[in-house]
Amino acid sequence: xxxxxxxxxxxxxxxxxxxxxxxxxxxxxxxxxxxxxxxxxxxxxxxxxxxxxxxxxxxxxxxxxxxxxxxxxxxxxxxxxxxxxxxxxxxxxxxxxxxxxxxxxxxxxxxxxxxxxxxxxxxxxxxxxxxxxxxxxxxxxxxxxxxxxxxxxxxxxxxxxxxxxxxxxxxxxxxxxxxxxxxxxxxxxxxxxxxxxxxxxxxxxxxxxxxxxxxxxxxxxxxxxxxxxxxxxxxxxxxxxxxxxxxxxxxxxxxxxxxxx
Amino acid sequence: xxxxxxxxxxxxxxxxxxxxxxxxxxxxxxxxxxxxxxxxxxxxxxxxxxxxxxxxxxxxxxxxxxxxxxxxxxxxxxxxxxxxxxxxxxxxxxxxxxxxxxxxxxxxxxxxxxxxxxxxxxxxxxxxxxxxxxxxxxxxxxxxxxxxxxxxxxxxxxxxxxxxxxxxxxxxxxxxxxxxxxxxxxxxxxxxxxxxxxxxxxxxxxxxxxxxxxxxxxxxxxxxxxxxxxxxxxxxxxxxxxxxxxxxxxxxxxxxxxxxxxxxxxxxxxxxxxxxxxxxxxxxxxxxxxxxxxxxxxxxxxxxxxxxxxxxxxxxxxxxxxxxxxxxxxxxxxxxxxxxxxxxxxxxxxxxxxxxxxxxxxxxxxxxxxxxxxxxxxxxxxxxxxxxxxx
Ligand SMILES: Nc1ncnc2c1ncn2[C@@H]1O[C@H](COP(=O)(O)OP(=O)(O)OP(=O)(O)O)[C@@H](O)[C@H]1O
Ligand SMILES: [Mg+2]
Numbered sequence: 231x232x233x234x235x236x237x238x239x240x241x242x243x244x245x246x247x248x249x250x251x252x253x254x255x256x257x258x259x260x261x262x263x264x265x266x267x268x269x270x271x272x273x274x275x276x277x278x279x280x281x282x283x284x285x286x287x288x289x290x291x292x293x294x295x296x297x298x299x300x301x302x303x304x305x306x307x308x309x310x311x312x313x314x315x316x317x318x319x320x321x322x323x324x325x326x327x328x329x330x331x332x333x334x335x336x337x338x339x340x341x342x343x344x345x346x347x348x349x350x351x352x353x354x355x356x357x358x359x360x361x362x363x364x365x366x367x368x369x370x371x372x373x374x375x376x377x378x379x380x381x382x383x384x385x386x387x388x389x390x391x392x393x394x395x396x397x398x399x400x401x402x403x404x405x406x407x408x409x410x411x412x413x414x415x416x417x418x419x420x421x422x423x424x425x426x427x428x429x430x431x432x433x434x435x436x437x438x439x440x441x442x443x444x445x446x447x448x449x450x451x452x453x454x455x456x457x458x459x460x461x462x463x464x465x466x467x468x469x470x471x472x473x474x475x476x477x478x479x480x481x482x483x484x485x486x487x488x489x490x491x
Numbered sequence: 492x493x494x495x496x497x498x499x500x501x502x503x504x505x506x507x508x509x510x511x512x513x514x515x516x517x518x519x520x521x522x523x524x525x526x527x528x529x530x531x532x533x534x535x536x537x538x539x540x541x542x543x544x545x546x547x548x549x550x551x552x553x554x555x556x557x558x559x560x561x562x563x564x565x566x567x568x569x570x571x572x573x574x575x576x577x578x579x580x581x582x583x584x585x586x587x588x589x590x591x592x593x594x595x596x597x598x599x600x601x602x603x604x605x606x607x608x609x610x611x612x613x614x615x616x617x618x619x620x621x622x623x624x625x626x627x628x629x630x631x632x633x634x635x636x637x638x639x640x641x642x643x644x645x646x647x648x649x650x651x652x653x654x655x656x657x658x659x660x661x662x663x664x665x666x667x668x669x670x671x672x673x674x675x676x677x678x679x680x681x682x683x684x685x686x687x688x689x690x691x692x693x694x695x696x697x698x699x700x701x702x703x704x705x706x707x708x709x710x711x712x713x714x715x716x717x718x719x720x721x722x723x724x725x726x727x728x729x730x731x732x733x734x735x736x737x738x739x740x741x742x743x744x745x746x747x748x749x750x751x752x753x754x755x756x757x758x759x760x761x762x763x764x765x766x767x768x769x770x771x772x773x774x775x776x777x778x779x780x781x782x783x784x785x786x787x788x789x790x791x792x793x794x795x796x797x798x799x800x801x802x803x804x805x806x807x808x809x810x811x812x813x814x815x816x817x818x819x820x821x822x823x824x825x826x827x828x829x830x831x832x833x834x835x836x837x838x839x840x841x842x843x844x845x846x847x848x849x850x851x852x853x854x855x856x857x858x859x860x861x862x863x864x865x866x867x868x869x870x871x872x873x874x875x876x877x878x879x880x881x882x
Binding site for chain 1: 743746747749750751752754755757758761762764765766767768769770771772773779783873875876877878
């Protein structure tokens with residue numbers, strides 16, 4: 231299998247705080263990597279470094295053979311990395327459909343002059359986007375398609391998470407980054423989410439997914455490749471059983487739990 | 492949403508009747524406002540308008556019904572609108588004051604539509620639209636006076652010059668946001684006005700005089716317009732010219748709004764980080780909004796310069812930018828129809844309420860604060876895109 235994303239010695243400092251400490255890992259084409267770790271471990275920061283929201287203090291991000299370290303996020307999407315946000319960042323005053331269509335920005339081409347002087351081309355492009363977006367909304371669990379004209383801000387929590395995923399998929403990514411997709415979902419919704427991810431991989435055999443999760447049910451469903459981060463450092467990597475059995479991982483979780491108790 | 496679908500979907504006959512009658516009613520209302528004299532008539536008409544908006548607010552199906560009707564018979568809608576716009580000067584007759592108000596209102600409608608790309612679509616506060624308007628006016632006037640270029644040639648050249656200016660003010664927008672950006676645009680506006688005031692070649696505070704009237708097919712716009720034996724005052728020429736510009740502005744706004752560009756602006760308005768994560772080059776789209784705004788504003792400036800034939804820096808003050816901003820906020824951000832209504836109301840009302848003449852800035856300030864507090868979405872709120880789906 232060939233490597234799709236490789237992160238080399240990534241370190242991210244915010245002032246005195248080391249959010250990522252010399253983290254290296256890679257993910258193969260068509261595979262799933264689950265990233266776990268206690269609150270504040272640096273998981274979301276890892277996504278932000280990969281997608282160009284932050285430029286790492288040191289280290290390198292190589293995607294699909296190209297060095298993308300510190301490239302602006304809009305360029306990273308174009309290269310094929312789609313993502314969701316932990317605290318869902320939908321365009322809440324726009325319709326569900328528009329949210330997905332905006333996700334196709336890098337796959338459409340109409341410029342100002344086209345829009346003004348070749349309205350036919352612009353309209354055809356939009357019509358194609360609407361069709362694709364509706365298909366995406368129909369393909370996931372839930373009834374997003376029926377709610378496509380509602381403002382995204384009016385959706386229930388589980389639907390917001392689903393819409394984030396649909397929007398990320400709209401950019402036809404090679405790598406999909408999901409930041410705690412199951413947050414705010416109940417048992418059934420979480421199972422449906424797992425089924426959605428499984429189905430997605432069946433349809434797109436080349437698609438790779440990195441999944442940040444607190445819900446071990448979800449991690450268990452994708453047990454082949456799991457990585458645990460604590461205090462910014464990668465403390466364990468392997469299959470789910472091995473990572474779970476790792477004493478440092480247990481300490482990281484128990485230590486936090488003890489501190490909370 | 493609330494009313495059952497059947498009561499919202501009008502039949503063809505109903506739709507035709509509704510679109511024709513509602514547009515005629517709107518035109519009649521505008522006519523009476525323009526003709527009204529004395530405070531009480533205006534207050535009465537305003538009360539009527541207020542009642543109308545109250546109804547629209549309480550009974551949202553009216554708006555849905557109106558949209559559905561117009562979508563059902565688009566040709567009838569456009570034909571009626573054309574008849575109303577073309578016929579209005581004939582009803583107004585020789586009243587040049589009313590024609591003047593209409594010309595100014597239409598130019599402001601274009602300016603407000605221009606600013607709407609930024610303030611409405613992308614939520615970028617730009618207080619320099621008045622400056623772009625002025626640049627359009629000065630560039631075209633200077634070209635006409637010094638080089639004898641015709642109006643029709645100066646029109647695109649002025650727009651080009653202003654667009655460049657738009658790109659220049661747009662650049663700081665890549666780095667600054669919100670309040671700071673607003674301050675930067677205010678500074679730009681003031682600097683432009685001061686430069687116009689201090690350069691020799693712009694005529695300084697005296698401005699430029701003797702801008703020649705445009706002509707088309709040998710007909711000078713300074714002459715009365717004779718149509719089928721009807722003689723309309725020379726202002727009618729500029730009325731039709733500015734109406735044509737309004738049409739251009741509406742088409743521009745409509746096409747951009749319906750394209751991926753309008754969506755990108757809306758996306759960065761809602762959440763810049765999320766917009767970038769969708770592949771939108773936020774900085775470029777902001778600069779683009781400045782450029783499009785300046786482009787359209789310059790068209791309005793050119794027509795204004797050739798219409799009044801005399802311009803000075805006083806025509807393009809900070810107050811003008813504030814006025815345009817008020818129109819967008821009152822009319823409804825990102826709603827093309829609303830913005831035009833806002834422009835007409837806020838051009839005509841202050842003219843009619845002469846008592847306020849000395850307190851214009853105060854008046855606009857109070858209106859903006861009032862709207863932002865009570866009805867931030869404006870008279871006509873933004874509507875969801877439907878892509879030919881159910882209304
Ligand atoms: N922009 C920033 N500026 C300063 N500190 C930051 C910034 N972003 C993240 N941090 C800090 O970096 C650390 C890691 O945060 P991060 O959000 O990556 O954690 P996480 O593993 O995603 O946690 P959670 O499970 O709670 O989402 C935290 O201490 C956080 O406060
Ligand atoms: Mg996180």
